Amino acid sequence: xxxxxxxxxxxxxxxxxxxxxxxxxxxxxxxxxxxxxxxxxxxxxxxxxxxxxxxxxxxxxxxxxxxxxxxxxxxxxxxxxxxxxxxxxxxxxxxxxxxxxxxxxxxxxxxxxxxxxxxxxxxxxxxxxxxxxxxxxxxxxxxxxxxxxxxxxxxxxxxxxxxxxxxxxxxxxxxxxxxxxxxxxxxxxxxxxxxxxxxxxxxxxxxxxxxxxxxxxxxxxxxxxxxxxxxxxxxxxxxxxxxxxxxxxxxxxxxxxxxxxxxxxxxxxxxxxxxxxxxxxxxxxxxxxxxxxxxxxxxxxxxxxxxxxxxxxxxxxxxxxxxxxxxxxxxxxxxxxxxxxxxxxxxxxxxxxxxxxxxxxxxxxxxxxxxxxxxxxxxxxxxxxxxxxxxxxxxxxxxxxxxxxxxxxxxxxxxxxxxxxxxxxxxxxxxxxxxxxxxxxxxxxxxx
Amino acid sequence: xxxxxxxxxxxxxxxxxxxxxxxxxxxxxxxxxxxxxxxxxxxxxxxxxxxxxxxxxxxxxxxxxxxxxxxxxxxxxxxxxxxxxxxxxxxxxxxxxx
Numbered sequence: 001x002x003x004x005x006x007x008x009x010x011x012x013x014x015x016x017x018x019x020x021x022x023x024x025x026x027x028x029x030x031x032x033x034x035x036x037x038x039x040x041x042x043x044x045x046x047x048x049x050x051x052x053x054x055x056x057x058x059x060x061x062x063x064x065x066x067x068x069x070x071x072x073x074x075x076x077x078x079x080x081x082x083x084x085x086x087x088x089x090x091x092x093x094x095x096x097x098x099x100x101x102x103x104x105x106x107x108x109x110x111x112x113x114x115x116x117x118x119x120x121x122x123x124x125x126x127x128x129x130x131x132x133x134x135x136x137x138x139x140x141x142x143x144x145x146x147x148x149x150x151x152x153x154x155x156x157x158x159x160x161x162x163x164x165x166x167x168x169x170x171x172x173x174x175x176x177x178x179x180x181x182x183x184x185x186x187x188x189x190x191x192x193x194x195x196x197x198x199x200x201x202x203x204x205x206x207x208x209x210x211x212x213x214x215x216x217x218x219x220x221x222x223x224x225x226x227x228x229x230x231x232x233x234x235x236x237x238x239x240x241x242x243x244x245x246x247x248x249x250x251x252x253x254x255x256x257x258x259x260x261x262x263x264x265x266x267x268x269x270x271x272x273x274x275x276x277x278x279x280x281x282x283x284x285x286x287x288x289x290x291x292x293x294x295x296x297x298x299x300x301x302x303x304x305x306x307x308x309x310x311x312x313x314x315x316x317x318x319x320x321x322x323x324x325x326x327x328x329x330x331x332x333x334x335x336x337x338x339x340x341x342x343x344x345x346x347x348x349x350x351x352x353x354x355x356x357x358x359x360x361x362x363x364x365x366x367x368x369x370x371x372x373x374x375x376x377x378x379x380x381x382x383x384x385x386x387x388x389x390x391x392x393x394x395x396x397x398x399x400x401x402x403x404x405x406x407x408x409x410x411x412x413x414x415x416x417x418x419x420x421x422x423x424x425x426x427x428x429x430x431x432x433x434x435x436x437x438x439x440x441x442x443x444x445x446x447x448x
Numbered sequence: 449x450x451x452x453x454x455x456x457x458x459x460x461x462x463x464x465x466x467x468x469x470x471x472x473x474x475x476x477x478x479x480x481x482x483x484x485x486x487x488x489x490x491x492x493x494x495x496x497x498x499x500x501x502x503x504x505x506x507x508x509x510x511x512x513x514x515x516x517x518x519x520x521x522x523x524x525x526x527x528x529x530x531x532x533x534x535x536x537x538x539x540x541x542x543x544x545x546x
Contacts, residue, residue: 089513089546104519106512136519144523176532179525194527201504229529238529279529284498319502418505447504 104136109146109448112199118439119429127151128199131448132167140173144185166220182224184265188240188277189218189291190313190334199445200419203330203370203385204411206427206441209393210364214259214401216336216393217313218247218293221273222265229279238279238289246273246295249307249340254353257345257400258360260297260309260338271296271306289315298343307341327373335365345400358398366391372415387411387425397433404432411441419447492541495534503528509545517542 109131117123128150135143146167153159169183186194192211196202211217223244230237245267247260275293282288291313298307315334322329339361346354372385392406411425425441490498500506512520517539525535 104515106516106519108520134519134523136522139522142519142522142526144526171526173525173532181526195503227526227529229531229534231531236531240529285502287502317502415505418507447507 104134106134107448108132108134110198110200110446111448112443112445114205114441114443116205116439116441119437120435121437122157124153130166130198141170143170144168177230178226178228180224180226184220184222185225185242187218187221187242187244187275187293188225188227189275189293189311190277190336191287191289191315191317191332192334193217193219195317196332198447199443200421200447202445203368203387203413203423204389204409204425204441205423205443205445206409206425206439208334208364208366208389208391209405209407210334210336210366210391214256216260216311216338216362216364218262218273218311220265221245221247221262223272235283236281238281238287239276240278241276242274244273244275246271246293247297247309249297249299249302249309249343251298251302251343251345252351253400254346254351255401257353257356258340258343258358259395259399259401260340268299269296269306270300271308275311285320286318287316289313291315297340303344303347305343307343309338309340311339312337321374323375325371326375327371330368330370330372333365333367336363338362353400356400358396360396360399362393362395364391364393383415385413385415387413403434405434406430421445490537492537492539496538496541499528499530499534499538500524509542511546512542513546514543 109129111129112127114126114128115123116126128148130146130148132146133144137143144167145165148162148164148166150162150164151159152162165184167184167186169181169185171179171181173179188194190211192208197207197211199205206212207215209215221242221244223242225240225242227238227240229239245265247262248264248266248268250256250259250261273293273295275291275295277289277291279287279289291311293309293311295309295311296306297309298305313334313336316332318329318331320329321327342357342359344355344357346352346356349355366389368387368389370385370387373381376382387410389409389411390407391409392404394404395402397403407427407429409425409427411423414422416422421444423441423443423445425443427439427441429437429439431437497506509517521530521535521539521542524530525532530538
């Protein structure tokens with residue numbers, strides 16, 4: 001090699017070395033131990049990443065999406081969920097009441113299906129449905145309306161359906177102790193019609209004689225009323241007072257002359273019925289009551305004279321849990337007296353059953369006793385209720401349709417819910433004049 | 449007729465007495481007679497159990513909405529001769545209980 005070639009080669013090597021030195025940074029010397037540590041750290045980080053990925057993949061199924069920056073204290077508790085549910089319910093109520101005409105408007109009522117096998121009559125099913133409409137436009141004003149929808153069978157076994165208006169009234173709260181109202185309302189005469197006759201409250205399938213059709217107690221009447229209550233220490237006094245059209249005296253029906261018709265809402269004379277009830281509750285579970293009603297009941301042209309009727313009733317209601325016998329005892333009793341003025345019916349004999357005159361004093365009542373083992377450990381036993389009722393109706397034997405009737409009813413109720421009941425009852429009937437009509441009942445009653 | 453006249457007089461006098469007794473406005477704007485009695489110390493739950501169960505099985509608060517309970521207790525105030533205070537407490541209990 002000549003000297004010029006050696007110089008050229010040296011120059012090229014220098015240039016190559018300089019170029020290489022300009023392109024690569026200076027390298028750090030790493031020991032084998034450091035390299036192994038780096039490998040371990042890398043492996044640990046890989047595992048952590050895998051673990052985080054796995055947690056993220058599972059997150060939507062187990063936890064709601066929450067901001068990663070949210071503190072742990074903002075995690076929803078069960079209380080928060082309950083609050084939300086309550087707010088949702090209130091919103092639902094608000095939406096419901098916002099619908100036109102739905103502001104405090106409500107349909108309640110009751111229904112029943114009854115099977116009756118009565119001595120002297122074909123066995124039969126009966127049905128009843130009684131919707132109750134409530135409308136409360138303001139806190140003080142309430143409108144009520146109720147109808148009884150049912151099936152009737154007359155003495156010739158002809159059936160028909162019926163829709164009877166039983167309540168159509170408006171009431172206004174004057175103060176804590178007084179409500180005034182008017183319309184067609186359930187007359188507070190005794191307690192039965194006001195409190196106990198719906199099929200999910202009545203503990204037996206039928207009404208006591210004195211409060212049934214042909215009985216001695218007024219039901220609904222047209223007029224005005226005032227009612228209320230006031231506490232007296234630990235006890236309470238309730239009161240009702242009213243003026244209505246009142247009942248009408250039946251004068252031309254040969255089978256019922258002398259009886260009062262409580263289903264005719266019109267008045268046959270200018271005299272109005274005046275009545276009321278005074279109740280006393282010595283303790284919350286017990287109530288005594290006295291009711292009266294005085295009415296002019298004959299048509300204006302009936303023999304040129306007025307005939308008055310004076311109705312009275314006493315009632316008692318006691319419901320008490322008695323721990324020694326493991327249940328609840330209910331004791332109820334009511335007694336009614338009707339004194340209708342003396343009159344001569346069919347005086348000319350044109351109707352074919354007169355002239356007839358009789359003393360028209362009628363009375364009747366019932367006593368009911370029930371026991372429900374509400375404290376029993378057995379669930380089925382807790383839902384049973386055992387009921388006994390005695391009731392009677394005394395109509396003068398000299399009056400059309402007169403008789404002395406007594407009944408003894410035994411029943412077992414099974415409460416499916418607090419407002420749905422299945423009843424089975426047997427009733428022993430004893431009449432002085434007419435044929436006895438023992439009866440077997442099965443009834444399902446429900447409050448809606 | 450004398451009995452009838454007396455009955456009407458008694459009815460009118462009773463209503464006037466009760467109506468004139470109102471002399472105090474409560475926070476809800478309803479008029480109330482000022483009186484102290486043990487009834488006023490009872491809670492809504494107790495009044496609900498005592499007054500309802502005297503005639504029928506008590507129905508659970510969950511059965512109706514707030515506005516429905518408002519109308520129902522108004523109806524029962526009329527039917528069962530509840531005082532205004534009893535009605536308010538029972539209504540509040542039923543509305544809070546569902």
